[in-house]
Amino acid sequence: MIPASGAPGSAPALVVDGVSHSFGAVQALKEVSFTVARGAFTALLGVNGAGKTTLFSLITRLYDSTSGTIAVAGFDARRSPGEALARLGVVFQTRALDTDLTLRQNLRYHAALHGIARRPADTRIAEVLALVDLAERVDHRTGALSGGQQRRAEIARALLHRPELLLLDEATAGLDVRARAEVLALVRRLIRHENVSALFATHVMDEIEAADDVVLLHRARCWRAAGQTASPGRGAT
Numbered sequence: 659m660i661p662a663s664g665a666p667g668s669a670p671a672l673v674v675d676g677v678s679h680s681f682g683a684v685q686a687l688k689e690v691s692f693t694v695a696r697g698a699f700t701a702l703l704g705v706n707g708a709g710k711t712t713l714f715s716l717i718t719r720l721y722d723s724t725s726g727t728i729a730v731a732g733f734d735a736r737r738s739p740g741e742a743l744a745r746l747g748v749v750f751q752t753r754a755l756d757t758d759l760t761l762r763q764n765l766r767y768h769a770a771l772h773g774i775a776r777r778p779a780d781t782r783i784a785e786v787l788a789l790v791d792l793a794e795r796v797d798h799r800t801g802a803l804s805g806g807q808q809r810r811a812e813i814a815r816a817l818l819h820r821p822e823l824l825l826l827d828e829a830t831a832g833l834d835v836r837a838r839a840e841v842l843a844l845v846r847r848l849i850r851h852e853n854v855s856a857l858f859a860t861h862v863m864d865e866i867e868a869a870d871d872v873v874l875l876h877r878a879r880c881w882r883a884a885g886q887t888a889s890p891g892r893g894a895t
């Protein structure tokens with residue numbers, strides 16, 4: 659049995675336990691259970707339609723789960739949504755930056771959404787842009803950045819409030835080989851140096867390394883949770 663949550667501070671970055679979700683007759687997730695350990699790169703592998711985005715929508719509270727529990731850094735997403743969401747940084751499958759605004763304007767806007775005052779926001783913006791290697795682009799319109807730079811800018815945006823867990827939904831989709839590699843290397847570097855964990859949804863096997871934890875979603879079920887605290891085969895058919 660996976661604990662639904664643990665003492666905040668020592669709890670896993672993410673615990674998903676027995677989560678199911680349906681859209682009418684379509685069951686998108688069936689009894690999905692897995693854990694993202696602190697400091698882990700966990701790949702959420704699944705073909706289109708496997709349920710990855712639905713799972714992300716449940717973790718981020720866009721949808722309410724019809725069964726099971728989700729805990730972010732020990733905070734139950736349903737009972738303590740504010741605490742749970744404050745510890746999440748999300749890079750959505752669809753682009754989230756305003757392409758007419760500069761990188762600085764975009765990041766200031768998102769910092770304000772997180773309640774970060776202007777001066778600390780500007781300090782943090784400089785920090786996160788340095789982390790993603792875009793410091794010199796701060797006054798560039800984001801629409802003028804390359805696809806890979808835009809993804810890195812979105813990762814910078816997700817880091818603004820110092821989350822403990824990054825959720826990345828197909829963050830490399832549409833990028834060329836080099837830009838894909840840069841995004842992956844960046845996420846792995848952040849895990850090593852920035853005290854953050856990552857759940858990285860992808861359908862590309864090549865993006866997974868031997869040391870990664872892998873959660874395989876197939877036809878709404880979690881088939882394998884290598885290196886996880888979940889029992890092997892739990893939730894599998």
Ligand SMILES: Nc1ncnc2c1ncn2[C@@H]1O[C@H](COP(=O)(O)OP(=O)(O)OP(=O)(O)O)[C@@H](O)[C@H]1O
Binds near residue numbers: 684685705713
């Ligand atoms: N809003 C919705 N209404 C009805 N069915 C939906 C809805 N969203 C997702 N589904 C269905 O739920 C299942 C899981 O979809 P989901 O988008 O979570 O998969 P995915 O793994 O993220 O795929 P993709 O990589 O294509 O986004 C699919 O059968 C999909 O058609």
